[in-house]
Amino acid sequence: MIYAYKTLTLVKLYFSTFLCLCIQSIMYNKRFILQHQRSIREWTSNLINNFTKDTHKVRQIGDPVLRQVAKPVDLATIVTPDFKKLCDRLVSTLRRHNGCGIAAPQIGVPLQVIAVEFTGYDLKVAMDKYGSKGVSKLQMSLFPLKVMINPKIKIIDPTMLALKEGCLSVKGYRAMVPRVKEIEVEMLNVSGNTETFRSLGWTSRIIQHEVDHLQGNLFVDTMLYKTLINDSWNEFVD
Numbered sequence: 704m705i706y707a708y709k710t711l712t713l714v715k716l717y718f719s720t721f722l723c724l725c726i727q728s729i730m731y732n733k734r735f736i737l738q739h740q741r742s743i744r745e746w747t748s749n750l751i752n753n754f755t756k757d758t759h760k761v762r763q764i765g766d767p768v769l770r771q772v773a774k775p776v777d778l779a780t781i782v783t784p785d786f787k788k789l790c791d792r793l794v795s796t797l798r799r800h801n802g803c804g805i806a807a808p809q810i811g812v813p814l815q816v817i818a819v820e821f822t823g824y825d826l827k828v829a830m831d832k833y834g835s836k837g838v839s840k841l842q843m844s845l846f847p848l849k850v851m852i853n854p855k856i857k858i859i860d861p862t863m864l865a866l867k868e869g870c871l872s873v874k875g876y877r878a879m880v881p882r883v884k885e886i887e888v889e890m891l892n893v894s895g896n897t898e899t900f901r902s903l904g905w906t907s908r909i910i911q912h913e914v915d916h917l918q919g920n921l922f923v924d925t926m927l928y929k930t931l932i933n934d935s936w937n938e939f940v941d
Contacts, residue, residue: 759792759799761809761871764921769872771813773806773917775853781895790850790893793818802871804909806916809872817913820848821906841866842904852891854914859901860885867930868912868922875934878926882908 762768780786789812797805797818803825807816826845829838862884869877885903888910892898902910912922923931 759796761796761800762811764873768808768811768813769921770919771808772919773808773813773815775815778895781852794848800871804913805871806913808916815853815917817854818850819846819909819913821846846906850893854888854890856914857887858883859887865927866908870922873921873923877932877934878922879930880922880926882911886911
């Protein structure tokens with residue numbers, strides 16, 4: 704009887720110790736997460752506040768920020784006024800340079816945020832350049848503005864298509880770049896809600912290009928060998 708009582712007491716002691724350790728671990732992890740979120744928010748705020756008011760410059764190849772792996776954005780940061788400023792600056796810079804896609808590292812902020820749109824104007828320019836058959840072959844279509852936070856890509860159709868691409872951060876140059884035909888994108892929107900959608904053709908290519916930026920990659924890293932050209936090469940021919 705005494706042996707059984709001692710055994711029960713030891714079990715209770717071990718259980719109490721284990722429970723205390725679990726609680727301490729949970730509290731430590733919670734404090735760590737809160738501190739991490741707070742540091743990310745402060746870091747984001749500092750980056751955004753470093754913007755000069757009138758600049759819409761796009762960082763160019765050679766800038767170290769374009770080779771950094773961008774950090775994911777937490778929900779607590781998404782709802783802040785500073786993050787909204789970042790998204791607004793990203794979109795205004797995209798439109799100022801007549802682009803179809805842009806990633807936060809291109810404006811000097813290594814966070815996982817991209818903006819993509821393909822407007823009626825873009826479609827008209829493509830029609831003038833490639834004709835209706837060319838636009839159809841390239842699978843170009845309207846794509847309303849979408850700001851994507853922490854985008855993740857899943858390959859749906861692995862068929863590889865090599866087409867000519869340019870980049871706001873490699874100004875004046877283009878090359879043939881292979882991309883998969885169709886993808887599924889999972890992302891957070893500017894309200895912090897999860898969205899999932901499928902994309903194929905030209906829009907899929909734009910999204911893949913921008914997501915590459917979040918990994919510190921540029922199109923010159925995956926272009927086909929010897930396809931890089933200067934857009935103005937013929938101006939230098941006598």
